[in-house]
Amino acid sequence: MTDGLVQIRRGREKPIRNRHPWIYSGAIAHAENAIDGELVDVVDHRNRWLARGCWNSKSQIQVRILTWQDEPIDDAWWRRMLLRAIKLRDNTAAGECSGRRLVNAENDFMPGLIVDRYADWHVLVAQTLFIDKRKERIVEALAAVTGADKVYERSDIAARAKEGLRPAVGPMRGGAPPALIEIEEGGVRFGVDIQGGHKTGFYLDQRENRRALAELVNHMRERAQDKLRLLNLFSYSGGFAISAGHFDAIHSINVDSSYAALELAEANFKRNGCDPDRRGASVEFIQADAFDYLRHCLDEGLNFDIIVLDPPKFAAGKADVQRAVRGYKNLNLNAFKLLENGGYLMTFSCSGAISRDLFQKIVFGALVDAGCEAQVIAQLGAAADHPVALTFPEGEYLTGLLLRVD
Ligand code: SAH
Numbered sequence: 001m002t003d004g005l006v007q008i009r010r011g012r013e014k015p016i017r018n019r020h021p022w023i024y025s026g027a028i029a030h031a032e033n034a035i036d037g038e039l040v041d042v043v044d045h046r047n048r049w050l051a052r053g054c055w056n057s058k059s060q061i062q063v064r065i066l067t068w069q070d071e072p073i074d075d076a077w078w079r080r081m082l083l084r085a086i087k088l089r090d091n092t093a094a095g096e097c098s099g100r101r102l103v104n105a106e107n108d109f110m111p112g113l114i115v116d117r118y119a120d121w122h123v124l125v126a127q128t129l130f131i132d133k134r135k136e137r138i139v140e141a142l143a144a145v146t147g148a149d150k151v152y153e154r155s156d157i158a159a160r161a162k163e164g165l166r167p168a169v170g171p172m173r174g175g176a177p178p179a180l181i182e183i184e185e186g187g188v189r190f191g192v193d194i195q196g197g198h199k200t201g202f203y204l205d206q207r208e209n210r211r212a213l214a215e216l217v218n219h220m221r222e223r224a225q226d227k228l229r230l231l232n233l234f235s236y237s238g239g240f241a242i243s244a245g246h247f248d249a250i251h252s253i254n255v256d257s258s259y260a261a262l263e264l265a266e267a268n269f270k271r272n273g274c275d276p277d278r279r280g281a282s283v284e285f286i287q288a289d290a291f292d293y294l295r296h297c298l299d300e301g302l303n304f305d306i307i308v309l310d311p312p313k314f315a316a317g318k319a320d321v322q323r324a325v326r327g328y329k330n331l332n333l334n335a336f337k338l339l340e341n342g343g344y345l346m347t348f349s350c351s352g353a354i355s356r357d358l359f360q361k362i363v364f365g366a367l368v369d370a371g372c373e374a375q376v377i378a379q380l381g382a383a384a385d386h387p388v389a390l391t392f393p394e395g396e397y398l399t400g401l402l403l404r405v406d
Contacts, residue, residue, distance in 0.1 A: 004040030004055055005032045006063055013044045016051055016065070019391040021106050023053070023063035031055065031062075036164075037129035039066075039073060054111070054130035058164040064111035064128065078141035081110055086146065093208065094385035099183035099192065101204050101385040102146075107395040108387070113138065116200040118181045118192045122148045123200040124172065126155040129163045139172050150174030154200050158316070169195075182271075186211055188243050189271050193264065203239060205350075205382040205398050206310065210243035212378060212402060213308065213346060217244040220305065220344075227251045227282060231297070231304045231338070233290045233311075233331075238265030240308045240346075241283070247274035251282035255293050262287055291327075294334035307335045308346045313397075315351035321358075324351055328362045329369075336370035336405060345403045348380065352397035359399050378402040 008016065012027035023042065034040050034055040042051045042063060052073065053065035066073050085108040094100035103115040105127060112128030122142065126132040132155065142148045151174065156167035171177065180191035185207060194201040220228055228250045232241040235254035244250060247269075254265050262285040269276055269283055276283045286293060290311065297304075309331050314324035328349060335345055349359045356379075367374050380400030382388075388395040 004034035004038060006034060006040045006042050006053075006055065007031075007047070008042060008044050008050065010045040013050060016042065019065075019068060021053075021065045021109075021111055021389075021392060022061045022394075023065070024060055025062050028062060031057075037133045054128065056129050056163055059128075059162050064106070064130070066109075066111065075137060075141055078138055079145050081108070082115075082138075082142055083145045084108075085110070088387070089385050092384035093186075093211070094204075094383060097183065097185045097207065099185060099190070099202055099204055101383075104386050104395075106392050107389045109389065114200070115142065116202075116204060118183050118194060118201060120150055121174075121177055121181050121194060122146075122151045123194050124151060124153050124155070125157060125200060126153070126165075126168065127157060127159055127163070129165060132160075132163075132165055132168070135172070143173070148173070150177065152177050152194050154194065180267075186214070186243070188245070190237060190239070190242070190268050191264065191271060192237075196260070197264070198236060198261070203236060203310075205386045206239060206348075207383040207385075209346065209348075209380050209383075209400060210239055212380065213240055213306075214243045214245060216344060216402070217246060217250065217306070221246055221249040224249065224305070228306065229253075229304045229340075231255070231307045231335075233293070233307065233309050233335075235265055235285075236261045236310075238268045240310070241265075242268050242272055242274075244306075245272075247272075247283065251284075253284045253286060255286045255288055255290055257287065257289055259287050291330060291334075294331065294338065297338050298334060302338060303340045304338055304343060305340050306344045306346070307339060309335055310346075310348045311350075313351045314349070315353040318353055320351075321353050324349075324354060325358075325362055328354070328359070329366050332363050332366035333369050336367055336372045336374075339372070339405045341406050343405050344377070345374070345405055346380070346400065347403070348398065348400035350398045352394060354399070356396075356399040360401065363401060363403070373406040374403040376401055377404050 007029045040055040051065045053063040112131040114125035116123045151172040192201040230252040241252040382398040
């Protein structure tokens with residue numbers, strides 16, 4: 001038994017028994033000897049043992065459950081859990097890519113811990129105080145399991161503030177990483193900046209959607225008379241347009257508000273044999289607000305064969321949903337207006353607070369206002385190395401649609 005004890009209010013134990021990993025303060029009757037960032041045992045109102053988790057009084061989510069068995073959370077536990085998560089990736093497309101997510105926090109039953117791998121570098125994100133306090137030991141366990149000797153920390157996510165933590169960024173093993181680490185994904189190469197890039201450096205979660213776009217373009221270009229016009233909005237380091245390939249058959253416009261992201265994108269195009277400075281090359285990088293750029297395209301009477309809309313998270317929580325709905329609607333409405341008949345829209349939301357169902361309704365609303373017709377060709381989500389625990393619906397955040405539009 002561990003020292004801390006948390007007793008659940010009567011009638012609030014069902015989600016815990018059903019293995020939902022979060023316990024909010026409202027479900028807790030009282031806590032004894034519970035230390036922030038340390039283990040607690042969770043019992044029901046009649047003192048029956050339910051689970052073991054970690055405690056943080058500062059967070060709304062006061063307990064995150066690590067196990068439903070009476071087992072120690074020791075180094076052997078970490079090694080076992082890490083190995084289990086890493087092995088799962090071998091059975092997915094991520095297994096063939098040198099950039100992949102190895103640990104997806106609650107969804108891999110290790111609440112608060114993210115580990116991404118880029119070639120021989122590992123990037124760790126400690127989302128909670130519990131993980132933060134033992135990150136060195138977790139890195140030891142990771143090294144024991146994978147031989148990882150190059151580990152960098154990118155614990156600079158906003159959610160750490162809710163745990164009473166400040167950002168923590170820097171080398172953990174193997175010294176300073178190179179400015180760019182090259183990864184390979186389905187024959188395409190990307191330079192990843194794990195120190196200054198977004199998230200841990202790359203949007204690994206979009207891997208299978210980049211592949212879906214590549215497949216679509218493969219088919220489309222066979223029938224196309226002219227160059228296909230691809231508008232890649234919120235392009236970051238160019239992922240979608242570069243994966244689409246066929247640089248001689250596509251004119252891509254990559255739009256992002258971040259100059260640094262577009263610099264990465266340009267370097268990535270070059271890395272894959274498309275030199276934007278070469279005569280006849282048809283790739284553009286535009287630093288702009290995507291909302292403004294869409295209006296500009298409408299004013300100029302431009303049209304596109306494919307539009308990718310992959311905005312950042314518009315809703316961090318329930319309070320932002322209304323504003324987010326307006327944002328998504330505006331983007332999708334203007335995208336519909338700019339598409340050629342028979343064109344394709346690949347549209348996403350990575351706001352966990354916007355359900356798949358709501359997102360589809362928003363896109364439908366935009367479609368009606370644009371006066372278009374559309375068919376769902378595919379429902380899109382995060383790649384298989386970002387699994388969602390069925391017990392943890394909150395783990396699903398990325399939702400998307402591939403639409404054919406008339
Ligand atoms: N599609 C990318 C990931 C996009 S992430 C990929 O597959 O890798 C969202 C991007 O939107 C970030 O690069 C961010 O810089 C950019 N961004 C945020 N707000 C923006 C805005 N208002 N207009 C244009 N770009 C924006």
